Amino acid sequence: MSSPPTKTTKNKTTKTAPSRPRDHLSPEDHLEILKQLYLARYFDVRLIKEKRRGRLTGTLYSSHNQEAILVGTLFPLKPSDWISPIHRDMPAFFLKDMRSGWENPDRMGMSIEEVCAQVWCKVGSPGRARDNWSHIGSRAKHIIHSTSMLAGTIPVAAGVVLADRLNGGDAVVLTYNGEGSTAQGVFHEAINFAAVHKLPVITIVENNQWAFGTPLELGCPTPDVATRADGYGIPGLIADGQDVFDVYDKVMEAIEWARAGKGPSIIECKTFRAYGHGDHDDDRAAKYRPQDEVEKGRSRDPIAVCKRYLVERGYLSNADALAFAAENKGAQEAKDDDFPPDVVAYMKKGVDYAIASPSPPAEEGGMWVFSD
Amino acid sequence: MSSPPTKTTKNKTTKTAPSRPRDHLSPEDHLEILKQLYLARYFDVRLIKEKRRGRLTGTLYSSHNQEAILVGTLFPLKPSDWISPIHRDMPAFFLKDMRSGWENPDRMGMSIEEVCAQVWCKVGSPGRARDNWSHIGSRAKHIIHSTSMLAGTIPVAAGVVLADRLNGGDAVVLTYNGEGSTAQGVFHEAINFAAVHKLPVITIVENNQWAFGTPLELGCPTPDVATRADGYGIPGLIADGQDVFDVYDKVMEAIEWARAGKGPSIIECKTFRAYGHGDHDDDRAAKYRPQDEVEKGRSRDPIAVCKRYLVERGYLSNADALAFAAENKGAQEAKDDDFPPDVVAYMKKGVDYAIASPSPPAEEGGMWVFSD
Amino acid sequence: MAATQEKTKKNYLTAIREALDEEMERNPDMICLGEDIGLLGGAFGVTEGLMSKFGTHRVYDMPISEAAIVGVGVGACLNGKTVMAEMQFIDFISCGFDQIVNNLATYHYRTAGEVAMPMVIRGPAGGYGGGALYHSQMNEAWFAHSPGIKVVCPSTPFDAKGLMKAALRDKNPVLYFELKQLYRWSAIDEVLPDEDYEVPIGKAAIRREGRDVTIITYGQNVYHCLDAAKKLEEDNIDAEVIDLRSLVPLDEAAIVQSLQKTSRAIVVNEAPRTCGFAGEIVARISETAFQYLDAPVLRVTRMDTPVPWAHSLERYVLPSVEKIAEAARSVCRF
Amino acid sequence: MAATQEKTKKNYLTAIREALDEEMERNPDMICLGEDIGLLGGAFGVTEGLMSKFGTHRVYDMPISEAAIVGVGVGACLNGKTVMAEMQFIDFISCGFDQIVNNLATYHYRTAGEVAMPMVIRGPAGGYGGGALYHSQMNEAWFAHSPGIKVVCPSTPFDAKGLMKAALRDKNPVLYFELKQLYRWSAIDEVLPDEDYEVPIGKAAIRREGRDVTIITYGQNVYHCLDAAKKLEEDNIDAEVIDLRSLVPLDEAAIVQSLQKTSRAIVVNEAPRTCGFAGEIVARISETAFQYLDAPVLRVTRMDTPVPWAHSLERYVLPSVEKIAEAARSVCRF
Ligand SMILES: Cc1ncc(C[n+]2csc(CCOP(=O)(O)OP(=O)(O)O)c2C)c(N)n1
Ligand SMILES: Cc1ncc(C[n+]2csc(CCOP(=O)(O)OP(=O)(O)O)c2C)c(N)n1
Ligand SMILES: [Mg+2]
Ligand SMILES: [Mg+2]
Secondary structure (H helix, E strand, O other): OOOOOOOOOOOOOOOOHHHOHHHHOOHHHHHHHHHHHHHHHHHHHHHHHHHHOOOOOOOOOOOOOOHHHHHHHHOOOOOOOEEEOOHHHOOHHHHOOHHHOOOOOOOOOOOHHHHHHHHOOOOOOOOOOOOOOOOOOEOOOOEOOOOOOOOOOHHHHHHHHHHHHHOOOOOOEEEEEEOHHHHOHHHHHHHHHHHHOOOOEEEEEEEOOEEOOEEHHHHOOOOOHHHHHHHHOOOEEEEEOOOHHHHHHHHHHHHHHHHOOOOOEEEEEEOOOOOOOOHHHHHHHHHHOOHHHHHHHOOOOHHHHHHHHHHHOOOOOHHHHHHOOOOOOOOOOOOHHHOOHHHHHHHHHHHHHHHHOOOOOHHHHHOOOOOO | OOOOOOOOOOOOOOOOHHHOHHHHOOHHHHHHHHHHHHHHHHHHHHHHHHHHOOOOOOOOOOOOOOHHHHHHHHOOOOOOOEEEOOHHHOOHHHHOOHHHOOOOOOOOOOOHHHHHHHHOOOOOOOOOOOOOOOOOOEOOOOEOOOOOOOOOOHHHHHHHHHHHHHOOOOOOEEEEEEOHHHHOHHHHHHHHHHHHOOOOEEEEEEEOOEEOOEEHHHHOOOOOHHHHHHHHOOOEEEEEOOOHHHHHHHHHHHHHHHHOOOOOEEEEEEOOOOOOOOHHHHHHHHHHOOHHHHHHHOOOOHHHHHHHHHHHHOOOOHHHHHHOOOOOOOOOOOOHHHOOHHHHHHHHHHHHHHHHOOOOOHHHHHOOOOOO | OOOOOOOOOEOHHHHHHHHHHHHHHHOOOEEEEEOOOOOOOOOOOOOOOHHHHHOOOOEEEOOOOHHHHHHHHHHHHHOOOEEEEEOOOHHHHHHHHHHHHHHHOOHHHHOOOOOOOOEEEEEEEOOOOOOOOOOOOOOHHHHHOOOOOEEEOOOOHHHHHHHHHHHHHOOOOEEEEEEOOOOOOHHHOEOOOOOOOOOOOOOOEEEEOOOOEEEEEOOOHHHHHHHHHHHHHOOOOOEEEEEOOEEEOOOHHHHHHHHHHHOOEEEEEEEEOOOOHHHHHHHHHHHHHHHHOOOOOEEEEEOOOOOOOOHHHHHHHOOOHHHHHHHHHHHHHO | OOOOOOOOOEOHHHHHHHHHHHHHHHOOOEEEEEOOOOOOOOOOOOOOOHHHHHOOOOEEEOOOOHHHHHHHHHHHHHOOOEEEEEOOOHHHHHHHHHHHHHHHOOHHHHOOOOOOOOEEEEEEEOOOOOOOOOOOOOOHHHHHOOOOOEEEOOOOHHHHHHHHHHHHHOOOOEEEEEEOOOOOOHHHOEOOOOOOOOOOOOOOEEEEOOOOEEEEEOOOHHHHHHHHHHHHHOOOOOEEEEEOOEEEOOOHHHHHHHHHHHOOEEEEEEEEOOOOHHHHHHHHHHHHHHHHOOOOOEEEEEOOOOOOOOHHHHHHHOOOHHHHHHHHHHHHHO
16 A cells, blocks of 8 residues: 555546537626626625625625636526525525526526525515525525535435435436535435435535635545545536636536436535635634735636636627626725626615515514424 | 546555565464454354353344454554454454463453453443443453444544544554445544544445345445545555455555554455344345345355465465364354364353353442543 | 124234335325335334335435435425435434434424425334343433424324324424334234324323322333332322323323322333433423422433443333332322 | 732633633643634634644644544543533534434443543533524533533633533533623623632532522523512512522532522523423422422423524523513412
């Protein structure tokens, strides 16, 4: 035993253009993807500002700099597919099935109003403000509700698609996880089960290098989290988490694999957490994370990366690319006019609704313990 | 994603002789190993007979046909190394550190008397008959006590060697597990932690193809359980569990790796469960397991395999090999004179002690809840 | 001819198996998850025959992964299934604990009623069999303390079948404790009704009427209490024995009604004493029936120890007929 | 000059941190395991400074693996270490539940005393902070019901430090519940002794003397009870407030002594009602002090619900000064 085993998981990006799933996207799709990146970023920026103004009570787990993962994973889904987002994935709730139309009331995603009502802790939330932050979901919209317990939703996801298969469906499910969460026992139990039964469970690992105050190497023994897939004999892909199209390609591969009945996979998206773990951690994070690491990690803004690609491909003019300069701006710097007006207006509807929505009546605290 | 990832774990047996750890064993060591196989087998045979005569109350989890794993993993250990056996590893308790002398009262293994007293549920057990079957241990002898919860002792093993390292020791720890147990969440948590800190935790997987009534493929998605190692970037070796020397070689490799500070490893020993899961399951097992599978699985008796090798190497004469014909005999068939007399005598001491030992006084039921 | 044929009595285990079988038949959306429940038919044979009858897509031999068993069940319920999840021994439920108390039990609450969780988690429980620390537990109190799960524990074949049916038709998660010592205890075999029936969750049964003291219990201790009641006749004490059958929800009315008559009570169960369900009953009585009490309510429970292996030790820590009778005498003397 | 300098008061969090720091110094065999406890210094900063002072070989930033945190701790104890294991929130203890109740808690028992387990598991607990279902739990009853673990819950900086020291010197596993709402609540800041001290495990404290009714509580509810006691003065009710500090072992003598004086009691805690520790106290009182009672013992607890998020909801289900005062009035009216 003189050398450690060679690694099977490698970045499978280096294919040539013709077979890339992204090439089936229309020019409009490309622009829509950029728009969704703006929306995800604006949502986050807006909430951070609201929180600083003292208008929100909960902790904010910013998805800044990680938006390409959300947009890139959600865009390839069918409406009937399932997802289970966690704390850092708030925009996923409304980005799901955005392709069916931002204003379409029947789309299989939450409305911005519902999501904002949740953030504002109002009764208009799909969970009527009974559990906090990202712990919402919707059976109707095929969004799994999570608890706080990290990785705890992966077995649930497996059960959902098990049932779906029994019902003759062909849905896949995407579960979202931080790299730190992959250390949980239930991560193993669930993926093992899914692999045994070749269930269409796609585990998205948002590897932002930090789990709260703990760096990757103290939570995971291998430099790539995708390596965890090797233990189950399932594909482990690595995507550039700053590049929405690379994420899109990898997820599309995984979806096809899963829908064909070949089973689960893990997609590691390499990224970097822009701020503290939550907004309460911003100041401390500045101490435990080296400044140069932070600068490097934030140097490839997903909006900028996307724009560059769109310009290269001729989908976006240079002038349009410069029009809304949200990229490379912190939450405080970024102004409303750094974003397309329809993005700002969309969010405004959500915020207005949330503010108008009442707090839940106290007696509801005692309700719904049991179903009758 | 057209093909599943290639497998990194392969059987590393096919080395040429000179570098094999076994070649450092003396002729006497080779004969001692055969003797230990006899002893492990005789212990099991004897208990099955005692149980059939109604003299034992607990369930017996026979290690018949799996003895090469116990002897082959324990022989290369230093006295100060740690082990944590589970239900199918009863002989491990007394086989540990047998090289320091079967009768040596200071050796770092349990006496046959202690182990028999446990089986007979008597106060002479190291655990004073407070918990059943294999749930004994000894801090003094570096044997970790297990609970029933499968894989639950792996984190304990990691903690033991973590502490040992802090104390300046160089001990390794072997944990024993069935292939079915590797599906437990805590298996993942513990090996992940050990891998992060490169702790000398060697996970022995006795892959006997069945977990109670569940075949391998319903518990593990890959044909080789050693593949689980790939997920942690640690070595996963496969040994022929019927061949005590192959097991010895692989464990020796893992021990050197671990003592050199290179971290944990998993050693899968391919074997086959001879009987039912426990003796209560013998009749049902005959129904859920195809008869030809059972016959094939039992066709390479570890005693026979060992003898053949010893004869080939010239350590054992053909005549001596025929002298005690325990191999290929079921528990009912095998007679005392199929075993070397000193093996039978050794066990007899244990049984006599156990029978003479009293049941624990009732009041002890209320004792030792807390330490004072 | 069939009419005159004597009906066969059935044991507790068969009663559970029949309920599972009939509900699998009745409800095509029901699936079963557990270790060794299919090919083998379960460690005790409770699920024997289910896989061959209903197929591998309705009966799953799961990996040894209690958290995944529960979590997968939660997902299946979320997507329209009814789930029976077996714990091979109820002791191993601790390995799936988080999924039960934080995910399954709270799902309906968190979603303001959007999602129901029709799951039954069942498994062999209880001591008195030499099973030692990890094959003897009665850990119902952990779950009674976790809002959102119903908890039942039948003591007869009739109740075992009827409560299982009720549990599998309930929209809420139900923890169903079965006593492995009762599985094949022929003394309690019963003829079961031919027709479909349920035993409603939340209703206690009076196993023996009496005027002097109420003995409140459930599970296999019911039989210890009945034996103790017989013994107490010698002391001219006429004991009433209540078998709760359901712990959550609890039939408080049955308890209060009995206390109005007897004014004295003891509570018997085999779980560890501190924070066990016996204590809960004492507290409920204090809150709802204090005015009827002529004596303190005493508990006969396991000592605050694990269940040890050796017979001598196990008997020492668990409730016994003698300990029950003695406690009853003591409250009657008060 | 130092002598005349005014001593600084310290908060609850600092008291815990000082105890950890001093014990790490005193006991070279002590190690700390937990998520984000090193580099970051803990989610709340309780372990701040420990890693830089004692090094990465005594303070471990663990993977997000509660079962491994406990299990590794068990192994370290087995091999001579004293372990402090942090749960980032006590709610996550459910993910390490099996290792605690079946492995850690029973180790001494199973080995007939061969092996002691000097481990303290601690973590932020309790509601009233808008933490919702998974950042608000008080799940002490699960562990009080699991023989072999001591359970403590300090309410003041002095007790927090003294109980932590006692816990870290105890040979048994101790679950140490700290109230996150008290961490930095300056109203309870105290000057802590310069010299080393312990608060013995198993001793209650009387926070207010009174003649009419005994209010038994612990944790942050101590302050609600003291406020209620003040309110009750308006009704000419003189309440005694007992802060248990330790649940296992329990200071029964303190309770009985108080009841001999007051003859009336209520019990207040923020855990769910059924099978919570409040019920246990009612049962103990029934067993040991029934003869002194002039009224039923009532409980003021969380409703049998999870802790919901929105302020309106959370307040509705948790004990409040008003609910406590009302229960006390009601037993005094009885
Ligand atoms: C079982 C469990 N243990 C601990 C926590 C506390 N916790 C919340 S987020 C977090 C860090 C998560 O890191 P990672 O998975 O990398 O996700 P990220 O926050 O970086 O997106 C921790 C430890 C938890 N929520 N659940
Ligand atoms: C956590 C847990 N779940 C379930 C069981 C019940 N159980 C005992 S042994 C066993 C099968 C073990 O199979 P394997 O690991 O392959 O070991 P083998 O018996 O084949 O040696 C099961 C399911 C247990 N002991 N612990
Ligand atoms: Mg992370
Ligand atoms: Mg096996």
